[in-house]
Amino acid sequence: MPRFSFKVFSFVSIVIACVSLSSSKILRMDSKPKRPSLEKYNEMREEYLNTHLSRALGSDVLLNEEEQQFNTILMDLKAEELARGFENPFNFTPARHFFDTMKSVESSQLFKIIQKMPKGAVLHAHDTAMCSTDYVVSLTKWDHLWQWGEIEGNDLPKFLFSRQKPEILNNVEWRPVKDVRKEMGDDVYDSKIRHFFTLIVDNPITYYNNINVIWSKFEDLFSVFGPIVFFIDAWKDYYRQSLQEMYDDGVNYLEFRGVLPELYDLDGNTYGPIETCRAYVDVLKEFKASHPDFGCRFIYAPRKTVTDEEFDTYIPTLLKLVKTFPEFIAGFDLVGQEDKSKPLAYYAEKLLQVPEDIQFFFHAGETNWMGTSSDENLIDAVLLGSKRIGHGYAAVKYPHLLKIIKEKRIGIEINPISNQVLKLVDDLRNHPAAIFFSDDYPIVISSDDPSFWGALPLTHDFYFAFLGIASARQDLRTIKKLILNSFEFSTLDETQKAFAKQVWLKKWNRFIKEALKDHKSAILMQQ
Amino acid sequence: MPRFSFKVFSFVSIVIACVSLSSSKILRMDSKPKRPSLEKYNEMREEYLNTHLSRALGSDVLLNEEEQQFNTILMDLKAEELARGFENPFNFTPARHFFDTMKSVESSQLFKIIQKMPKGAVLHAHDTAMCSTDYVVSLTKWDHLWQWGEIEGNDLPKFLFSRQKPEILNNVEWRPVKDVRKEMGDDVYDSKIRHFFTLIVDNPITYYNNINVIWSKFEDLFSVFGPIVFFIDAWKDYYRQSLQEMYDDGVNYLEFRGVLPELYDLDGNTYGPIETCRAYVDVLKEFKASHPDFGCRFIYAPRKTVTDEEFDTYIPTLLKLVKTFPEFIAGFDLVGQEDKSKPLAYYAEKLLQVPEDIQFFFHAGETNWMGTSSDENLIDAVLLGSKRIGHGYAAVKYPHLLKIIKEKRIGIEINPISNQVLKLVDDLRNHPAAIFFSDDYPIVISSDDPSFWGALPLTHDFYFAFLGIASARQDLRTIKKLILNSFEFSTLDETQKAFAKQVWLKKWNRFIKEALKDHKSAILMQQ
Structure with a gap:
């Protein structure tokens, strides 16, 4: 070179x-x-x-002739949006709250091209936050779903799948959702119920005036939504739909995290973590039969803020999962609002007991604080040998760790929209990952909980990262590098990686050719 | 050690x-x-x-026994505010807009202690933005001041000092401010006129929805306020008052920037840059007679966005200034909203002609963008041999430059509140200087234009830097390091530095003793 x-x-x-x-x-x-x-x-x-x-991310990537041609088209679109933003930053969507710009984003030509692009792997997403809101709303049309309380006003409703009417609760009867829908009209019901499935509000910056407010709404969301998807048939269908939406958004490999909640069926049976995981494995098998070019693994990531007794069930469950589904289980993580959770150091003794061939993927440094237990989790994440770090938002404040992260190629999973919605950063140009982009850190772009903010599985985050976090000078080479990183930092072994990359490359080459063809036709049309 | x-x-x-x-x-x-x-x-x-x-800023500083005792008091106060913020970030003032928190900040015990602290040098402040608003309002009570237009409504009024009524303008007569004050009542007049002298508004985040809006208000401010302070008597008094307010806020050395505007008097005379600068020199001489422990130098910093012809007057003026006031002139800089200005590279050819013994102090990287002319000004600032860099907000995105900045000890002038008010960062915990704090970069804390946002000359910025940008673990050693840096990166020669530090150290030791005494009395009172 x-x-x-x-x-x-x-x-x-x-x-x-x-x-x-x-x-x-x-x-x-x-x-x-x-x-x-x-x-x-x-x-x-x-x-x-x-x-x-x-030194920039992607500077070592070579583009073939067709890619270079496509790069010109891509960079023209990027330059156009940047110029508009440079003229008036209020028009620059990455600088504003996603809820205020999501509609205008979708009319961007650059967005549309990135949407069509095969984008590699998603390495940071959560079990029940991957599907589109439309799909989640459609689950409330299923038979046997009951509703307690109203979907108007401030109190939270409850939902449950059941063959019979569930027992009266606080003197309030359960009603079949079908009946409520009939009374209210499907359109009205759909539009009201949506609000319980996303964090989207008007004036998000003033409505969510600090990180705790939005995390509390986040928990509310789960309490309403959980019992709908914990119904085993819905659970399987939700997962199938997630994979399909990932696939349709140009993702060909997924490593997602999940808590493996207890599921239930109409016959009064409940299902523990192993059975819950088996539901995934079964659906994935079916899905792969029709989509042989797609792959998926699972990181068992139960909640951090639990009693010690509850925590003590995690490692045995993990071992059993690994034994039962050795190919499906990628490793272990812990989840929850970091500033409110017990630090990793608290669990270090127990985590050190995990057999060394099981990999960690700890969330760490998902915080604005410096010098607290939340950001110091980064030290533990690195010392515990995490293969990747979830978010690592505070990592730029740890120069010594950064050096180790770079040398040991510990992947940092960047989730731009998540960090904005969950109140870590307002203007994405200020996202600390800009530093990672400017100095070739081992990063991947992911989407965390796209369903909760109405984003596509990867496109929106990719678009914001490329337009708003990366340098104005960073081009298709940076995008290619992000995609190659997404395979490199996955848990796939070398053979599997080669296969996944080959699958991607085939789609990629086709995409480039089609984009060039579309561009030529568009020019001809204009003449 | x-x-x-x-x-x-x-x-x-x-x-x-x-x-x-x-x-x-x-x-x-x-x-x-x-x-x-x-x-x-x-x-x-x-x-x-x-x-x-x-690696953190201040880790190499040693504290004597009294300082260690004081450090405990200081860190208790810091820990208390951090704990309240960690519990609910909405209560953490550095995380919110200064205009929304300025009142509550002043009741903070930590703030009060920092206010009393001798804080060393201010190395980044601008000529007409250093005095308190109360003082600026008091200038409108001076004799011979005329007003054109109203101080209510959206149109901007004009002011002028003149012995006779100025000529009618757009069919509107000028009126003596004394008459308007009599009609309106002094209290009402004072409260209305204040709005023209600061950027403070209710709901600043929505009001100033992007950087251009606030910079445009910034320009408005100058157009109203300029002709008041350009009156030579007001000019001198404003400067005298600035030095006094700096002094009262615990600053014992100042290097400020100015455009050296044309001044006027009541007899129809106007004064060019050399005379304008002479006004500073004369006032400083008087001030030093009564405050022998204070020092001040000036950086000639005219506007960046001018015609080439206008720019061509700068270097000859600079040379004449240096020749006429060799002790007072520290060097040269250029000012203006960076995203809207010509880049340094545009002027490189001319700047390279400046004799090598005149130092540069370029503003550079005061921007959220990456890969544009604004942030690439950082390259020019370093290559042109800047002794310090104004703001350098984008510098964290330039790993190669950072290395050079650190090695060559190029001072980075951090102005926390300015960067927030002028829309670079919302939550100060996200200020990129956190990285400089965590890795001992050559930084100083300064205040830029404290008058325009109602901050004290240094205390507010120091308080936010210590509480909101530095690590929760950073203590008095970090504060001491910032103070020592403020002398190190000044233009003082070694003898002058030794004197300035000696002056500071004497005040510092007295401050520590008094703080310990006050603390003991407070404890006794509680018992």
Whole structure:
């Protein structure tokens, strides 16, 4: 790669220049180094800029001729949006709250192209937050669903699948949702029930005035929504739909996290974590039969804030899961609002007992604080040997850890919209991952809980990362690097990785060709 | 310093541990490194944490016994505010907009202690934005001041000092402010006129929905306020008052920037940049006569967005200033909203002509963008040999420059409230300077335009930096380091630095003693 060697050469000559400047300073203490000529200045400036660019994520990626052509189209679209934003940042969607811009985002040409793009793997998503809201709403049309309380007003309703009417609760009777729908009309019911399945509100910045408010709404959401999807038939269908939506959004491999809740059926049976996991495995098998180019693994990630007794059930469950579903289980993590949870250090003794061939994927540093148990979880995540880190939002404040993260290639899972909606950052240009983009850190872009904010499984996050977090100068090479990273940092073994990449590359090449063809037709149409 | 050596030792042993982990990995490709014992884990964790802490700003500062006692008091106050914030971030003032919290900030015990603290030097402040609003309002009570237009409604009024009534403008007569005040009542007038002298509004986040809106209000402010302070007597008095307010806020040295506007008097004379600067020099001489422990220098910093012809007057003016006031002139800079201004590179050819013994202090990277002319100004600021960088908000996205900035000890002037009010960052915990705090970058805390947002000359910014940007673990050593940095990165020569530090240290020791005494009395009172 002659290009790279040139950069290295430039860097060396700059270092020499600096050294000679400082030694001349030592010789003549009070005099300043002489200013360079404009020619020399411009030369040095180019060297500095090249050194800067050569460190960026994607700078080592090569594009073939067709990719280069496509890159021009892509960068024209990006430049257009950037120019509009530079003129008036209020028009720059990554700088504003997603809830205020989600409609206008979807009319962006750049967004549409990224939507069609095969985008590799999603490595950070949660069990019950992957499906579109339309689909979740459609679950309330299923037979045997009962409702307690109203879906208007401030109190939370409850739902349950049952063959018979569930027992009266606080003097309030359960009613079949079918009846409520009939009374209210399907359209009205659908539009009202949606609010219980997402965090979307008007004026999100003032409505959610701090991180605790939104996390509490987050919990409410689960309490309403949980009993609907914990019905085993809904659970399976939800998962099937999740995989389909991932697939349709250009994802060909998924590693998702889940708590493995207790499921139930209409016959009064309940299902423990192993059976819940088996539901996944069965559905995945079916799905792969019709989608042989798709793969999926699961990270068992139960809740962090539990009693010690409850925690003590986790590791045995994990071991049993690994034994029962060795191919499906990728490893272990713990979930919950980090600032309100017990730190990883609290569980270190128990976590160290986990057999060394089971991998960790800890959430860590999903916080704005510095010098607290939340951000210091990053130290534990690294020391416990996490293969990847969930969020790592605070990692930029840990220079020593950053060095280790880079050297050991610990993947950092960046979830831009999640971090904005959950109140870590307002303007995505300020997302600390910008630093990761500018210095080739081992990152992947993911979506966390796209369902809760009405985002697609990956497209929205990819679009914001590319347009709003990466440099204006970063191009298709950066996108390709993110995709290659998503395979590299997965738990797939080398053979599986090669297969997944091959699947992706085939789709990618087809996508590039079609995009070039579409572009040519569009130009012809304009003439 | 045995403590420091211990840290270095720890770091080395961690590196060895990492290396041995990775080499064992090479030997047995697919097997994972064995998990450590809890004892070993805790030992490694402590090492990691210590390495992390040993890199932080201030970690190399030693505290004497009294300082250590005071540090306990200080950290108790800090911990209390942090705990309240950790419980509910809405109560954490650095996380919210300054306009919404300014009243409650002033009741903070930590704030009060920082207010009393001798805080060293202010190295980034602008000519007409240093005085309290009360003082600026008081200028409108001066004789010979005329008003055009109303101070109610949306249109901007105009002001002018003149012995006779100024000429009619757009069919509107000028009126003596004294008459308007009489009609309106002084209290009403004062409260209305204040709005033209600050950016403070209700609901600042929605009111200023992007950076351009606030910068445009910023310009409005100058257009109303300029002709008041450009009156030479007001100009001198404003400067005298600025020095006094700096002094009263615990600042003993100041390097401020100014555009050196044309001044006028009641006799129809106007004053060019040299005379305008002479006004500063004269006032400073008087001020130093009564405050021999105070010092001040000036950075000539005219506007960036001008015609080439106008720009061509800058360098000759600079040379004349340096020749006329060699002790007072610290160097050169250029000002203006960076995203809307010509980049430094545009002026490089001319700037390279500036004699090498005149120092640069360029504003650079005061932007949220990455990969644009605004943030790439950072490259020029460094290459042009800036002694310090104004803001450098985007510098964290430039890993190669960061290395040079650190090695060459280029001071980065951090202005927390300015960056929030001028829409770069909402939650100060997200301020990129957190990275500088965690890795001992050459930074100073300053205040930019405190008058425009009703902040004290340094206390508010210091308080937010210490509470909201620095780590929860960073203590008095970090504060001391910021103060020492403020002298180190000044333009004072070694003898002058020694004097300024001596002045500060005397005040500092007295402050520590008094703080300890006050604390003891407070405890006795409680008993």
